[in-house]
Amino acid sequence: xxxxxxALLICLCHAxxxxxxxxxxxxxxxRVELDRASILPSDAGSKVAWGRIVLSDxxxxxxxxxxxxxxxxxxxxxxxxxxxKRVYLSDDERTMREDRIDATSxxxxxxxxxxxxxxxxxxxxxxxxxxRKVAKQAVEQMxxxxxxxxPSLRRANIRLAKEEVAEKPASEAxxxxxxxxxxxxxxxxxxxxxxxxxRVTRExxxxxxxxxxxxxxxxxxxxxRSTPSRTNSVNPAxxxxxxxxxxxxxxxxxxxxxxxxxxxxxxxNWDKLDPQFATCARGTRQSPIDIRDGIKVDQEAIxxxxxxxxxxxxxxxxxxxxxxxxxxxxxxxxxxxxxxQMHFHHPAxxxxxxxxxxxxxxxxxxxxxxxxxxxxxxxxxxxxNPLIQTLWNNLPLEKNEEYAPRVSIQIADLLPxxxxxxxxxxxxxxxxxxEGVLWxxxxxxxQLSAEQLNVFSRFYPNNARPIQPASGRVIKESR
Ligand SMILES: [Zn+2]
Numbered sequence: 363x364x365x366x367x368x369a370l371l372i373c374l375c376h377a378x379x380x381x382x383x384x385x386x387x388x389x390x391x392x393r394v395e396l397d398r399a400s401i402l403p404s405d406a407g408s409k410v411a412w413g414r415i416v417l418s419d420x421x422x423x424x425x426x427x428x429x430x431x432x433x434x435x436x437x438x439x440x441x442x443x444x445x446x447k448r449v450y451l452s453d454d455e456r457t458m459r460e461d462r463i464d465a466t467s468x469x470x471x472x473x474x475x476x477x478x479x480x481x482x483x484x485x486x487x488x489x490x491x492x493x494r495k496v497a498k499q500a501v502e503q504m505x506x507x508x509x510x511x512x513p514s515l516r517r518a519n520i521r522l523a524k525e526e527v528a529e530k531p532a533s534e535a536x537x538x539x540x541x542x543x544x545x546x547x548x549x550x551x552x553x554x555x556x557x558x559x560x561r562v563t564r565e566x567x568x569x570x571x572x573x574x575x576x577x578x579x580x581x582x583x584x585x586x587r588s589t590p591s592r593t594n595s596v597n598p599a600x601x602x603x604x605x606x607x608x609x610x611x612x613x614x615x616x617x618x619x620x621x622x623x624x625x626x627x628x629x630x631n632w633d634k635l636d637p638q639f640a641t642c643a644r645g646t647r648q649s650p651i652d653i654r655d656g657i658k659v660d661q662e663a664i665x666x667x668x669x670x671x672x673x674x675x676x677x678x679x680x681x682x683x684x685x686x687x688x689x690x691x692x693x694x695x696x697x698x699x700x701x702x703q704m705h706f707h708h709p710a711x712x713x714x715x716x717x718x719x720x721x722x723x724x725x726x727x728x729x730x731x732x733x734x735x736x737x738x739x740x741x742x743x744x745x746x747n748p749l750i751q752t753l754w755n756n757l758p759l760e761k762n763e764e765y766a767p768r769v770s771i772q773i774a775d776l777l778p779x780x781x782x783x784x785x786x787x788x789x790x791x792x793x794x795x796x797e798g799v800l801w802x803x804x805x806x807x808x809q810l811s812a813e814q815l816n817v818f819s820r821f822y823p824n825n826a827r828p829i830q831p832a833s834g835r836v837i838k839e840s841r
Contacts, residue, residue, distance in 0.1 A: 382397060382398040382626075383414070384620050385622065386479045389761075390820045391418050392417050393415070394414075396480050396483055397411065400412040408436055408439075409484050410433060413431070416428065416429045427450040428451055431451065432449075433447040434446065436485055438481075438485035441471050441481065442469060443468060444469065448460070621635055621639070621680075623680075638793075647789060647798075647833070648795060649711070649712070649788030650712040650829055651829060652829050653713065653803060654714070656784055661838055662694065667692065669689050669690050670770050670771065670772040671770060672767075673767075676762065677758055681822060682753070682821060682822075683705040688700070694802065699729045700727060701726075702727060708824070709721065712740075712801075720815050725737040725738075725773070736800070739778070739804055741810050743810065743812050744810070746809075747808065747814060749776050750814050752769060756769065757821075777804070780805070782804070782839075784802075784838065784839050785801065785803075785838045787835065
């Protein structure tokens, strides 16, 4: 019997390694996340990774735990997975209960479910850099763990890791973390590239399935059960990765397209998530801004040519977005811009003389040369807004699932009575923060009810980029 190195590594690592949580789905009740730092090759063609569901305060009270983590084993070739272990954690990350799952057979990953998104993220081909990163973390972690508690156990693990590297273990590659009969994937050498699914892009990400909280999680009893790691396999892919790490001086690199409004992937770090997002930090004409000291002039009226249209609505993970039928446009400063889409931010991103607003609609327009003009309609709480109500009535139930209701709307109904506006040159307020965007911010806010505002804030409590420096930009204001 040999210790199952990857299981030990992943458990050790998970106890103390810096996790890299990627939000795969979220709603008002819970957040579903994958720890990318935990993804490790298991036996041939499969990988293991930790995922977790973090509950809202309200849900945590109901279920008696804050989060549940699951260690899953993914068979990247047969598009299936197994839960190996579940751990229920309290507010302060204390283990409340630990369940080892002895599943008898792997479950097929159904297209369009959260499991499918986890699968795609875990099973996408690992680059050499990724492998080195993972292995380097594992080696570093083991070295660190040696100095911490349970030193003898961890020293044993390090010794085993060294043995793994020293050996030629492909012939022993068998078994799985799940230790379930019939769960092993066909044997394979580490060099053979397993048939991996094509990585889906964000736009293609299918909608997640509704999350089912495991019934056992409702059990209020707090049971602490220690589960010794099963031990029966060596891991050629991991050994190769460790070897690669040892001969590598490649610095850690992380490219991440999964930007958000808070935490590590929040606005302050957008530029670091992808080279294409560099403008978010280096740009000098960024949006939003606090609009003040405008030059009061007679700005020409914006000509609106909005037609009633059917629409599509999607919760794209950053906002609720409406796609409108073709043929609607606005004209200003000698250019005609087609309406492309509309979306919302709560609170409003732009401020006027320091004043903030509850919400804003950004109507994104593009001209024939690809130049963008964004019309901002500010919202304050007051009377119910019929157009917003129609949109909210048709909110999709799942993220990234576009819904095309059989309802037509007139986007012009959203505009305030007075069309005086501020204009300035800025940027997209989301990555890649591209500049050269003409901003047209209507001065008169429109109203929506507190209830309507509350609906949006349940989806997005805060999806506003912080104010950017105006840096002496010219701002014009209609008199
Ligand atoms: Zn926007």
